[in-house]
Amino acid sequence: MSRAFGKSVALSNLTLTIGNGEFVALLGPSGCGKSTALNALAGLLPLTAGSIYLDDRRIDTLPPERRDFGMVFQNYALFPHLTVRQNIGFGLKIKKTPKSEIDRRVNDAINLVQLSLHADKHPSQLSGGQQQRVAIARAIVIEPQVVLMDEPLSNLDAKLRHEMRSEIKRLHRELGLTTVYVTHDQEEALSLADRLVVLHDGEVQQIGTPEDIYMNPTNSFVADFMGYRNLIPMKLLQGGGGNNYSVSSPGIELTASTVSDGANTGKVLVAIRPEDLLFEESSQNNISCSVKSIEYQGKDFAVEVSTENGVLIYVRTPLRLEIGQKTNLTVRPDRVLVYPESND
Amino acid sequence: MSGVDTTVSSINVKRWLAEHGIDRLLLLVIPAFLAMLVFFIYPSIYGTYLSFHPMDKSGALGNYRSFFEDSYMRNSIWNTFRIALPVSLINVFAAVPLAVRLRHKVRGKRTINTLLVIPMSLGTVLIAEGLSAYLAPNGWFNRTLLAAGIISQPLQLLHNFWGVMISLLITGFPFAFLLTLSYISGINPKMEEAASTLGATPWQRFRYITFPLLTPGLAITFCLNFVLAFSVFPSANLLGNPAGDSHVLAVAAAQAIFNDYDYSMASAISFISGVFELAVVAIVLIIRSRLYSGSTSGGKG
Amino acid sequence: MTIQDTHEVSHSTSRRVFIKSPLGWVIWGSVAFFFINLLGVIGTVVVSSFGTEWFDGWLPSGWTTKFYTTAWHDYQVPNLLKVTLQVALAVVIISILVGTPAAYVLARRDFPGKKILMLSFLLPIMLPPITYGIPLATFIYRLNLGGTLTGVIVANTVPAIPFVILVLSPFIEQIDPKIEAAARMCGASTRQIFVKILTPLIVPGLLAAALLVLVQTVALFELTYLVSGPGSNTLVVALYYAVFASGIRPYQAISAMAVFYMLTTLFILIVALRYVNPTQMVSQARSVDSK
Numbered sequence: 001m002s003r004a005f006g007k008s009v010a011l012s013n014l015t016l017t018i019g020n021g022e023f024v025a026l027l028g029p030s031g032c033g034k035s036t037a038l039n040a041l042a043g044l045l046p047l048t049a050g051s052i053y054l055d056d057r058r059i060d061t062l063p064p065e066r067r068d069f070g071m072v073f074q075n076y077a078l079f080p081h082l083t084v085r086q087n088i089g090f091g092l093k094i095k096k097t098p099k100s101e102i103d104r105r106v107n108d109a110i111n112l113v114q115l116s117l118h119a120d121k122h123p124s125q126l127s128g129g130q131q132q133r134v135a136i137a138r139a140i141v142i143e144p145q146v147v148l149m150d151e152p153l154s155n156l157d158a159k160l161r162h163e164m165r166s167e168i169k170r171l172h173r174e175l176g177l178t179t180v181y182v183t184h185d186q187e188e189a190l191s192l193a194d195r196l197v198v199l200h201d202g203e204v205q206q207i208g209t210p211e212d213i214y215m216n217p218t219n220s221f222v223a224d225f226m227g228y229r230n231l232i233p234m235k236l237l238q239g240g241g242g243n244n245y246s247v248s249s250p251g252i253e254l255t256a257s258t259v260s261d262g263a264n265t266g267k268v269l270v271a272i273r274p275e276d277l278l279f280e281e282s283s284q285n286n287i288s289c290s291v292k293s294i295e296y297q298g299k300d301f302a303v304e305v306s307t308e309n310g311v312l313i314y315v316r317t318p319l320r321l322e323i324g325q326k327t328n329l330t331v332r333p334d335r336v337l338v339y340p341e342s343n344d
Numbered sequence: 345m346s347g348v349d350t351t352v353s354s355i356n357v358k359r360w361l362a363e364h365g366i367d368r369l370l371l372l373v374i375p376a377f378l379a380m381l382v383f384f385i386y387p388s389i390y391g392t393y394l395s396f397h398p399m400d401k402s403g404a405l406g407n408y409r410s411f412f413e414d415s416y417m418r419n420s421i422w423n424t425f426r427i428a429l430p431v432s433l434i435n436v437f438a439a440v441p442l443a444v445r446l447r448h449k450v451r452g453k454r455t456i457n458t459l460l461v462i463p464m465s466l467g468t469v470l471i472a473e474g475l476s477a478y479l480a481p482n483g484w485f486n487r488t489l490l491a492a493g494i495i496s497q498p499l500q501l502l503h504n505f506w507g508v509m510i511s512l513l514i515t516g517f518p519f520a521f522l523l524t525l526s527y528i529s530g531i532n533p534k535m536e537e538a539a540s541t542l543g544a545t546p547w548q549r550f551r552y553i554t555f556p557l558l559t560p561g562l563a564i565t566f567c568l569n570f571v572l573a574f575s576v577f578p579s580a581n582l583l584g585n586p587a588g589d590s591h592v593l594a595v596a597a598a599q600a601i602f603n604d605y606d607y608s609m610a611s612a613i614s615f616i617s618g619v620f621e622l623a624v625v626a627i628v629l630i631i632r633s634r635l636y637s638g639s640t641s642g643g644k645g
Numbered sequence: 646m647t648i649q650d651t652h653e654v655s656h657s658t659s660r661r662v663f664i665k666s667p668l669g670w671v672i673w674g675s676v677a678f679f680f681i682n683l684l685g686v687i688g689t690v691v692v693s694s695f696g697t698e699w700f701d702g703w704l705p706s707g708w709t710t711k712f713y714t715t716a717w718h719d720y721q722v723p724n725l726l727k728v729t730l731q732v733a734l735a736v737v738i739i740s741i742l743v744g745t746p747a748a749y750v751l752a753r754r755d756f757p758g759k760k761i762l763m764l765s766f767l768l769p770i771m772l773p774p775i776t777y778g779i780p781l782a783t784f785i786y787r788l789n790l791g792g793t794l795t796g797v798i799v800a801n802t803v804p805a806i807p808f809v810i811l812v813l814s815p816f817i818e819q820i821d822p823k824i825e826a827a828a829r830m831c832g833a834s835t836r837q838i839f840v841k842i843l844t845p846l847i848v849p850g851l852l853a854a855a856l857l858v859l860v861q862t863v864a865l866f867e868l869t870y871l872v873s874g875p876g877s878n879t880l881v882v883a884l885y886y887a888v889f890a891s892g893i894r895p896y897q898a899i900s901a902m903a904v905f906y907m908l909t910t911l912f913i914l915i916v917a918l919r920y921v922n923p924t925q926m927v928s929q930a931r932s933v934d935s936k
Contacts, residue, residue, distance in 0.1 A: 042541055044540075383784070445669070469888075470907055475686055478686045514683065577775055582889065613779075
């Protein structure tokens with residue numbers, strides 16, 4: 001599907017097939033089109049091109065109230081004048097479910113999200129995390145075909161976010177509802193999703209499993225977004241036989257075995273994870289550098305080193321180093337990813 | 345020792361003042377407050393006092409007694425209500441559908457808003473004057489209806505209660521509409537989107553979400569409209585029947601001043617009018633406080 | 646579930662179904678009805694002011710502008726315009742000068758007795774002019790200001806000051822108090838903060854308040870009616886007298902008078918709307934609600 005506002009295209013050429021019970025995450029920075037996609041799925045935004053099918057039934061011509069999707073909004077959008085119980089039961093009431101069944105299902109949902117103590121309160125009396133859980137319960141109690149979630153955790157503080165993430169994972173395991181989840185947090189996406197769709201400026205960059213995307217980003221944007229913090233402009237020289245290519249820049253000579261299509265000899269961008277760099281000596285890919293700054297992170301250190309030519313490299317290591325220390329870095333050739341210089 | 349004591353207590357006083365936000369800045373509010381005191385609060389108190397001292401010296405409640413004993417005067421209360429209540433109700437409830445439609449960016453929204461401000465600023469006098477010609481038996485309104493065959497005789501819309509009502513509807517509806525629009529715009533549309541994802545049709549969204557959240561605002565709109573209609577004066581004189589069924593409280597009070605020079609009686613009538621009007625407002629506000637009147641933004645952020 | 650880009654022509658699910666539903670027709674029909682009648686009311690006045698005689702028929706039997714000159718002289722329109730302008734300007738200036746500091750204090754500070762103070766400012770807006778106008782008129786006559794220009798100005802200031810306060814409060818509240826704190830840290834005195842920082846920032850609010858008070862004062866009938874005299878009538882009061890005491894003057898002159906009034910009001914309104922949003926004209930009522 002696509003959606004364009006006049007000349008600006010908010011989303012183009014998103015083509016995706018989602019299986020029953022699958023958890024798909026739409027991932028990308030602000031403005032990349034992920035919320036547009038979700039809202040278009042829900043029917044809150046019209047498509048300018050393309051179509052949406054649910055099991056061979058075309059639904060993009062239907063208004064939201066007929067699509068049988070549940071949605072969790074970023075700011076929860078709870079009904080302030082209704083209690084938690086009434087909020088959750090709203091969808092069932094609209095469907096004219098018999099009262100006894102509404103009560104039963106609402107109670108089940110309240111227990112599922114552990115809000116039994118607060119069932120008769122109003123949203124304004126609840127904390128952010130509790131409001132979140134009401135929003136989730138409200139969307140799932142109607143047993144929709146698909147649950148849509150629009151950055152539901154972005155308004156919570158860090159600790160609560162981790163807790164709620166586990167909650168969402170647990171709910172998905174227990175209920176098995178097909179879910180489309182929008183987020184800008186790659187950690188969230190990696191931990192929750194069966195498959196990820198990475199978006200940038202309205203265009204799909206890569207679709208794959210979390211491990212796929214984490215280990216083998218298809219372009220420098222995805223690499224950057226997924227935490228390949230070292231993006232070094234280098235020159236690609238001819239291969240040294242087999243799958244090995246040489247990349248070099250003043251002061252650094254590396255052998256890389258993962259080169260993406262489109263990277264020709266000449267200028268390239270080399271992406272290396274901070275975790276893949278080791279403070280050791282090895283037979284190949286040695287970089288001499290000196291330590292510039294150290295950040296204590298608890299379980300390891302975030303270290304910034306500089307080569308003799310002033311290139312900054314970011315490393316994560318459990319080793320305790322000292323500022324100014326002269327040392328050596330190494331990295332495996334298959335963890336040196338090479339991309340064309342520009343992504344367009 | 346006593347020198348230290350006074351210093352300590354003066355520091356305490358200063359601290360108390362500072363904690364309660366009292367400082368020289370408050371002097372800025374004095375001129376406005378004085379103006380209100382001298383020209384509003386004092387005259388009102390004085391007027392009430394005056395109402396208890398009737399000109400014919402018939403005792404403190406003399407004015408009130410003669411007001412309620414005279415059926416012509418007593419009926420002015422009923423006349424006023426008979427006009428003000430229906431007009432306010434119609435204005436408020438007619439404003440709702442229009443505000444719902446115009447809430448989103450519809451073409452012409454700004455134009456309609458601007459056009460609606462015109463009757464409000466032209467004021468009751470001009471509208472009344474215009475209506476007195478427009479609604480006349482041979483005025484354009486009746487002519488059009490006759491020519492279209494909708495009626496066979498001209499409608500008697502002047503010199504009675506209908507003319508006054510129509511004039512109040514024309515000047516009061518825009519106000520009710522703009523106010524309702526402003527309330528409805530304060531309701532977070534995401535809530536209605538959420539309701540639609542839960543299966544609610546547009547009517548169901550209005551009935552269960554929009555309208556309950558709008559009701560407190562409607563109560564206020566009603567009160568304000570009622571206050572304006574309750575004090576109807578120029579249209580009652582110009583379009584109505586000031587000696588008959590348009591003998592409203594304001595007319596009675598003005599007549600007491602200009603015809604009888606009886607300021608005391610006029611004050612009494614104002615007082616009665618104020619009491620009744622505040623009673624209605626109080627009842628509506630009490631009902632309103634039982635409804636949900638908190639934030640309409642639907643959650644954090 | 647499948648989402649496909651099929652390169653087909655779009656099916657945009659439009660939600661703009663307003664015009665199509667029957668309720669939509671009723672609503673737009675009523676709006677049209679309202680405006681047509683409004684136009685008719687205004688039109689009647691305008692047309693009759695240009696007519697020679699108009700007893701029966703859709704339009705007058707002839708056209709003339711002589712009644713405009715008649716009205717101009719008989720009703721002393723230039724004098725009326727002068728009085729109306731003087732009153733309006735005086736009321737605007739006084740209410741802004743007095744109301745702005747008060748609005749500032751109310752927006753920034755909490756203090757014992759604040760609620761009572763606010764009530765004293767809100768009452769003139771919540772009560773109809775007749776209710777407090779009669780005691781006010783009595784008082785003004787006692788001060789021997791009855792029938793004078795000063796009396797009219799004083800009377801109209803009473804609802805104007807609270808109005809200014811109510812309109813300005815949201816503007817002042819929007820200004821982050823930290824800006825003033827920052828100015829103080831740079832060494833500014835209170836007077837300098839007011840003049841150099843606050844006033845420029847609330848200029849839109851001042852403009853809105855001034856224009857709204859202007860519109861209100863020109864249109865406000867009851868208060869001026871109760872305290873004015875022959876030399877101190879505003880346009881609207883003179884119009885009322887003209888209609889009410891219509892035995893002598895020809896009705897066309899009355900209509901011409903009404904047109905003068907209408908043009909004045911519309912002119913002010915057009916100026917006001919350049920700077921003020923129509924919904925702001927009723928925003929004062931919403932702020933009442935939040936208090």
